[in-house]
Amino acid sequence: MSWEPQPEGLNQIITLLKQSQSTDNNVQRAVQQKLEELNQYPDFNNYLIYVLTKLKTQDEPTRSLSGLILKNNIRLHGTQLQTSIIEYIKQECLMALGDPSPLIRATVGIIITTIANKGGLHTWPELLPSLCDMLDSQEYSVCEGAFGALQKICEDSADILDSPTLNRPLNVMIPKFLHFFRHSSPKIRSLAIACINHFIINRTQALMVHIDTFIENLFHLSSDEDREVRKNVCRALVMLLEVRMDRLMPHMPQIIEYMLIRTQDTDETALEACEFWLTLAEQTVCKEVLGPYLAQLAPVLIRGMKYSDIDIIILKGDVEEDEMIPDREEDIKPRFHKSRSHHVRSSSISEGHSGEHGEESDDEDGLDDDSNLTDWNLRKCSAAALDVLANVFKEEFLPILLPILKETLFHEQWVIKESGILALGAIAEGCMQGMVPHLPELIPYLISCLSDKKALVRAITCWTLSRYAHWVVTQPHELYLKPLMEELLKRILDANKRVQEAACSAFATLEEEACTELVPYLGFILKTLVFAFSKYQHKNLLILYDAIGTLADSVGHHLNTDEYINLLMPPLIQKWNMLKDEDKDLFPLLECLSSVATALQSGFLPYSEPVYRRCINLIQQTLNQDLASTASPGQFEIPDKDFMIVALDLLSGLAEGLDGHIETLVVSSNIMQLLYQCMQDSMPEVRQSSFALLGDLTKACFVHVAPYIGQFLPILGQNLNPEYISVCNNATWAIGEISIKLGAETKPYIPVVLHQLIDIINRPNTPKTLLENTAITIGRLGFVCPLDVAPSLQQFVRQWCISLRNIRDNEEKDSAFRGMCQMITVNPVGVVPDFIFFCDAAASWMNPQPDLHEMLKKILHGFKTQVGEENWRRFVDQFPAQLSERLGQLYEI
Numbered sequence: 084m085s086w087e088p089q090p091e092g093l094n095q096i097i098t099l100l101k102q103s104q105s106t107d108n109n110v111q112r113a114v115q116q117k118l119e120e121l122n123q124y125p126d127f128n129n130y131l132i133y134v135l136t137k138l139k140t141q142d143e144p145t146r147s148l149s150g151l152i153l154k155n156n157i158r159l160h161g162t163q164l165q166t167s168i169i170e171y172i173k174q175e176c177l178m179a180l181g182d183p184s185p186l187i188r189a190t191v192g193i194i195i196t197t198i199a200n201k202g203g204l205h206t207w208p209e210l211l212p213s214l215c216d217m218l219d220s221q222e223y224s225v226c227e228g229a230f231g232a233l234q235k236i237c238e239d240s241a242d243i244l245d246s247p248t249l250n251r252p253l254n255v256m257i258p259k260f261l262h263f264f265r266h267s268s269p270k271i272r273s274l275a276i277a278c279i280n281h282f283i284i285n286r287t288q289a290l291m292v293h294i295d296t297f298i299e300n301l302f303h304l305s306s307d308e309d310r311e312v313r314k315n316v317c318r319a320l321v322m323l324l325e326v327r328m329d330r331l332m333p334h335m336p337q338i339i340e341y342m343l344i345r346t347q348d349t350d351e352t353a354l355e356a357c358e359f360w361l362t363l364a365e366q367t368v369c370k371e372v373l374g375p376y377l378a379q380l381a382p383v384l385i386r387g388m389k390y391s392d393i394d395i396i397i398l399k400g401d402v403e404e405d406e407m408i409p410d411r412e413e414d415i416k417p418r419f420h421k422s423r424s425h426h427v428r429s430s431s432i433s434e435g436h437s438g439e440h441g442e443e444s445d446d447e448d449g450l451d452d453d454s455n456l457t458d459w460n461l462r463k464c465s466a467a468a469l470d471v472l473a474n475v476f477k478e479e480f481l482p483i484l485l486p487i488l489k490e491t492l493f494h495e496q497w498v499i500k501e502s503g504i505l506a507l508g509a510i511a512e513g514c515m516q517g518m519v520p521h522l523p524e525l526i527p528y529l530i531s532c533l534s535d536k537k538a539l540v541r542a543i544t545c546w547t548l549s550r551y552a553h554w555v556v557t558q559p560h561e562l563y564l565k566p567l568m569e570e571l572l573k574r575i576l577d578a579n580k581r582v583q584e585a586a587c588s589a590f591a592t593l594e595e596e597a598c599t600e601l602v603p604y605l606g607f608i609l610k611t612l613v614f615a616f617s618k619y620q621h622k623n624l625l626i627l628y629d630a631i632g633t634l635a636d637s638v639g640h641h642l643n644t645d646e647y648i649n650l651l652m653p654p655l656i657q658k659w660n661m662l663k664d665e666d667k668d669l670f671p672l673l674e675c676l677s678s679v680a681t682a683l684q685s686g687f688l689p690y691s692e693p694v695y696r697r698c699i700n701l702i703q704q705t706l707n708q709d710l711a712s713t714a715s716p717g718q719f720e721i722p723d724k725d726f727m728i729v730a731l732d733l734l735s736g737l738a739e740g741l742d743g744h745i746e747t748l749v750v751s752s753n754i755m756q757l758l759y760q761c762m763q764d765s766m767p768e769v770r771q772s773s774f775a776l777l778g779d780l781t782k783a784c785f786v787h788v789a790p791y792i793g794q795f796l797p798i799l800g801q802n803l804n805p806e807y808i809s810v811c812n813n814a815t816w817a818i819g820e821i822s823i824k825l826g827a828e829t830k831p832y833i834p835v836v837l838h839q840l841i842d843i844i845n846r847p848n849t850p851k852t853l854l855e856n857t858a859i860t861i862g863r864l865g866f867v868c869p870l871d872v873a874p875s876l877q878q879f880v881r882q883w884c885i886s887l888r889n890i891r892d893n894e895e896k897d898s899a900f901r902g903m904c905q906m907i908t909v910n911p912v913g914v915v916p917d918f919i920f921f922c923d924a925a926a927s928w929m930n931p932q933p934d935l936h937e938m939l940k941k942i943l944h945g946f947k948t949q950v951g952e953e954n955w956r957r958f959v960d961q962f963p964a965q966l967s968e969r970l971g972q973l974y975e976i
Contacts (some may be wrong), residue, residue, distance in 0.1 A: 086126075086171055088133050096121075096130050097138075100145045100152075118152065125165055128156055132172045135190060138178035143186050150190035157197045173198060177213055180232060181225030190223065192232035201238055204249055211236075211252045215259060223268065223871035230263075230274040237281040244288050253282070253289035256301060257810060261293060264300040269309030274399060276304070276315035283322040288490045294330055298323070302334070304340055310350055317345055317355035325537060335372045343376065346383050348559045357387060357464040364471035377476065381483050384472075387465030389502040390539065394462070400539050404578040410621040466509045471912045473513025481517040484510060492528070497537045504532060504540065508547030515554070522554055526563050533570040538579035545574055545582070549589035552596040563588075564597065570602060572611040575630075580623055583615070587626045591633040598637045605638065609650045616654040621668075624658075628671040642679070643686040651679065652690060659694070664701060664726075673698075673729040677736030684740045698730035698737075702757050705730075709764075724766050729899075731761060731772035738779035746784040754780075755791050762798045774799065774813035778820045785824040792821065796832045803839035805846060805853065812853045816838065819860035823898060826867050833871045840864075841875060844882045858886035862899025865906040873906040875911030884920035888927040900924075904938040911945075918946060919961060926969040940974045949976060 088935035099121075103114040105234065121127045134141065154171070157164070172194070179191045199207060214236075217229035233256075237244065244253050256278075261277035279297065282290045287428065290297065292946055297319075304316050321336060323331055331338060343540075360380065363369050373380070399405065421568050473480055484506075491503025507525070511518070532544040548567060556564045563858070571593065574586035594601060631651070635642055642651070655676060662669050669821075676694065680687045686975035703967075708722035734754070738745050758780075761773035777795065781788050788795075797819075802814040822829040843849060844857045861879060865872040883903065890896050907914050907921075914921055925939045949954045959967060970976050 086129050086133075087131055092130060093133070093138075096127075096134060096149070097141065097145065100134070100148050103148065104144065104365050104944045122156065122160070125168055128153055128164065128168055129171055129663070131156070132175045132194075133915045133951045135187065135194075136182070143184050146184075147186050148189045150187075150194055154190075154194050154197050157194065157201055169198065169202075173207060173210075177210075180217060180228035181220070181222055182228065182287050183224055185227075188228035189231055192228065192235055194740055195232045196235040196239055199236055204236075204240060204243055211249075211256070215256065218259060218263070227268070227270055227274070230271060230278070231439055234274050234277050237278045241285065241287070245282070245285075245289060251289065255289060257289045263298055264304060269307070269312055272307065273306065273309065273311040273315055275417065276301070276312065276319060279320065280315060280319050281534065283319065283326060286326050291327075294327060296333075302337075310352060311349075312631065313348075314343065314350075314352045314355050317352060317359065321355065321358045321362050324359065324366065327640050328366060329944070333367070335368075339373065339376050343379055343383060346387065351788045353387065354459070354461045354464055357384075357461060357468060360384070360468040361471060362462065364468065364475050369472075369475050370520075373472075374476075377472075377480065378483050379735060380472075381469075381480075382487055384465045384469045385487055385502060385506045387461050388469070389498055389506050390462065391868055394460075395498070395539075398539065398581075400537075402579075403536070403538050405580050406578050406583070406620070408580075408619060410580075462505075466505055469506060469509040470512065473510040475513070477513055478517035480510070481514055481568050482889060484514070485521075492525075497535070497540055499705075500532075501537070501540045501543055504529070504543050504547050508543070508550045511547070511550035518551075521555065522551060523562075526551065526555060530563075530566050530570050533574055538577075538582050541577065541579070541582045542585040543573060545571065545585035545589040549592040552589075552593045555593075560600070564600065565604075568593070568601075568608075572608065575611055575615055576618060583619065583623045584626055586616075587623065587630045591630045594630070594633045594637040599639070599641060602638055602641045604761075605647060606650075609647055609763060613654055616658075625668065625671045627677035632675035634674075635678040639682050640684055642682045643684055648683060648686050655679070656690060664697075664704065667723070667725075669701075670725055673733045677733040680733070680736040680740040682740065684742070685744060687737070687740050688744055691737060691745070692748065694733065695737060695745075695752070699752050699754060699757065701726045701730040702761065703753075704828075705747035706757065706760055724764070724769055726732070727761065728768050728772045731769070731776050735772070735776045735779045738776065738783045742783050745780075746787070749780065749784055749787050755787065759794060759798075761793065762795065762802075763975065767810045771800060771807075771810045771813050772819045774802070774810065778813065778817035781817065781820040781824055788821070789824075792825065792832075794823065797835055800832075800835040800839065803836060803843065805849060808850055808853055812856055815843070815853070815856045815860050819856070819863040819895075822860070822863045822867050826883070829864065830871055833868055837861075837864065837872060837875065841879050844879050844886065854882070854886040855890055858883045859895045859899040862902035864902065866898055866902030869902070869905040869909045870896070872902075873909035873913065876906050876910045878917070879916040880914050881920050884917065884924035888924050890927070892929050892931070897932060900928075900931070901935060901938065904935070904942060907942055919958070922962070922970060926966055926973060928973065935971075940976075943970070943974050943976050 099114055099117055102110055103118075105111065105114075131149045131153040135146050136151065138146060157172075176191050176195050176198075180188060180195075182188050182191065194637055195210070197208060204210065214229045214233050217225050220226050220229075243249060244256070245251060257417075260275045260278045263271055266272050268277065279290060301316050301319055304312055307313055314856070320331070342356050342359045346353055346360070349355070362372060382889070390398070395401065410609045473484075488503055488507060491499050492507065494500045494503065507529075526548070529544055529548050533541055533548075535541050535544070548571070555567055571586050571590050574582055575590060577586060612627065612631055616624070619627055642648070644678050655672070658672055659676070662672065670809065680691070680694070705724060705727035708719065709724070711719040712721045735746075758773055758777060761769050762777070764773070777788070777799075788945070796818070799814045799818050802810050805811050818840075840857050840861050844854060844861065847858075861872070861883060880903075885895060886900060903924075905920075922943065925943065928936075928939075931939065962970075
């Protein structure tokens with residue numbers, strides 16, 4: 084089809100395109116308005132493609148801009164465009180792919196992929212065959228233009244390209260791409276690898292049948308002189324490591340040697356190559372294949388952790404004092420609120436923070452010390468690789484690392500010293516045991532580095548010390564904890580914002596490790612944190628809230644003294660009064676107050692009413708906005724439900740802290756009606772927080788919850804779905820709390836919840852916390868309604884015993900075991916096949932209450948009498964020695 088533009092229309096559009104390159108905002112706005120008006124005319128898009136592909140007299144930026152406006156029009160209104168217009172655009176694009184200008188070729192490629200994405204490749208059946216034919220063109224620009232478009236299609240539509248709906252075009256495309264690995268142009272070679280790379284991770288069948296040819300060709304290109312080619316080769320090998328280790332194994336020594344060279348490149352190839360070590364560390368063969376190369380690899384990784392000159396410029400590494408410079412809003416990352424989850428305290432007390440490394444993102448560690456740099460760079464990748472390799476090789480790594488660390492840690496060049504301190508932090512988790520003999524010398528040295536004259540050194544030292552906080556806390560306080568705390572608190576008041584941030588984060592980790600060990604120093608700590616309020620700019624203020632909230636979680640009721648309350652509460656309440664209801668800075672402040680309210684208990688009473696009212700308002704406003712936006716979607720904005728979630732969590736903190744004192748606040752509000760709505764919200768996090776609040780209100784003032792139980796319990800039953808772990812966990816816990824208060828009146832609700840709870844406790848791979856909460860709730864149901872739960876005993880008793888053997892003595896465990904004893908009394912046959920598990924669970928108590936102790940003892944002795952001396956001895960012979968000994972001590976059996 085042919086289409087010819089009107090000269091005046093064409094001139095008008097060219098003028099607009101020229102104006103839109105103006106830097107004047109008013110001109111920009113006028114152009115934007117005019118473009119929107121022109122969108123009313125369908126053939127406006129014909130003009131745009133005409134300027135891009137036919138108007139060679141115009142300069143390239145103007146032509147390309149015309150194409151980008153067209154791309155946006157297709158993306159936004161593609162489905163409304165007339166078929167004839169879309170067909171014209173398609174035809175012009177295919178003809179213009181060989182344009183002499185690389186910029187125009189790239190723009191045409193973007194339009195092609197936008198059309199393919201919008202309408203689906205199946206609506207343009209001739210596209211892929213045409214592009215594949217163009218690859219064979221003798222004209223370089225046609226071949227390169229087609230390859231550029233194909234690469235974008237492979238990136239956007241990898242799954243569809245392997246589907247039967249399109250007749251599996253990859254069966255033709257992949258052999259064709261492989262052929263171009265040997266092309267004379269580096270750009271084409273690079274594009275050919277990039278196309279195939281999109282099919283590695285999903286193990287696409289069309290590629291797997293050619294896997295050996297692919298790998299052979301990659302090896303051939305590994306020494307290519309072109310940077311982009313080498314980068315794509317590295318990327319391919321890293322992905323193959325994940326999916327086709329079997330094919331790489333025979334060549335592993337050569338690949339490792341190659342990657343060692345590439346990781347030292349001076350361009351982006353180094354980052355691609357460095358990913359190799361991260362991926363290799365996750366493979367079971369890592370130790371075996373990498374062991375011989377560790378001595379070569381370690382110095383390369385530690386060199387990669389050094390800040391480059393450009394990093395230092397971006398990070399303003401030469402600016403030592405910047406505390407007075409206000410933060411730019413765009414530098415503040417969005418924070419995501421973590422909803423409350425009810426945990427049972429397990430007996431493994433020493434786990435602490437360091438044991439949960441997998442759940443902690445490195446963003447909160449020193450690897451995010453350069454938040455102004457690109458999110459992922461060679462420094463972070465090298466540090467992460469060293470971290471995971473230390474976890475693989477453990478102490479065996481130290482003979483190689485220690486000499487390098489000695490050299491770097493004490494280097495006179497601050498950049499090298501800084502990288503050494505980062506490396507020392509990176510290996511903390513994996514090499515901890517082997518590091519212990521060196522820590523008495525290293526920790527004081529690091530504490531001295533906290534006052535280094537370079538801010539970047541002070542900042543990384545904060546992080547590294549936090550990685551060894553667990554060890555510091557276990558030593559005599561005078562030696563390490565006290566000097567560390569004093570220096571960290573000075574750094575919290577540093578004149579450099581990056582150091583303030585690092586110190587606050589490190590201090591929060593120290594708080595979690597030290598817990599009540601910090602009580603003697605509370606006055607000093609609070610004075611520092613409160614002083615920081617007057618000093619901090621916006622971004623660090625948000626981190627300060629976290630440090631205060633963590634302190635409250637760590638020292639608990641020890642905060643509840645007049646002196647501390649008078650220090651802490653005025654600045655928090657001042658911030659609280661300054662923030663508007665729609666300000667997202669409320670999130671971290673509300674989280675902080677939630678921890679403070681729980682810790683201060685009755686000490687929070689004077690502040691509780693305004694805080695309670697505002698939370699109720701935030702929930703009400705969010706629910707109203709949600710209703711409005713659902714009823715008339717275009718008119719009202721969708722609300723940010725985080726406001727509601729954080730408010731529910733703060734109310735939980737209040738209920739937990741104030742206990743019975745919250746009653747007067749509950750009476751004079753519509754909290755139960757709001758809770759009923761929140762419990763049915765479509766968003767899992769809202770339900771999760773509302774179930775936590777329901778459980779806390781049940782404990783604090785059940786008299787006000789009781790009238791609604793008939794509505795609440797069926798909703799809790801519907802949420803016993805382990806697909807949403809945290810929602811299910813909190814619903815389970817709330818059911819247990821309600822049953823304790825309802826007593827025998829729980830009976831009508833047993834059928835609503837029991838069979839789901841039994842399913843959950845028997846599911847493979849159920850997380851530990853959910854298992855423990857489920858076991859406690861089943862035990863509690865058995866305690867209040869033994870006749871209704873005991874008949875099912877056989878279905879859950881083994882899992883129940885296994886789940887509760889690791890929990891510390893507490894009231895939840897107490898009520899659950901009382902329930903189990905009652906159920907066994909009602910249905911003794913139900914426990915017989917799994918009695919050894921019951922013995923093990925009974926032995927997990929340290930100091931059971933006297934009457935519970937009596938119940939457990941009675942069941943054990945009853946069983947012994949029942950089976951007779953001979954059988955009992957045979958039964959006890961199966962026990963591990965420790966269990967027999969413990970049962971003897973506790974229950975004289």
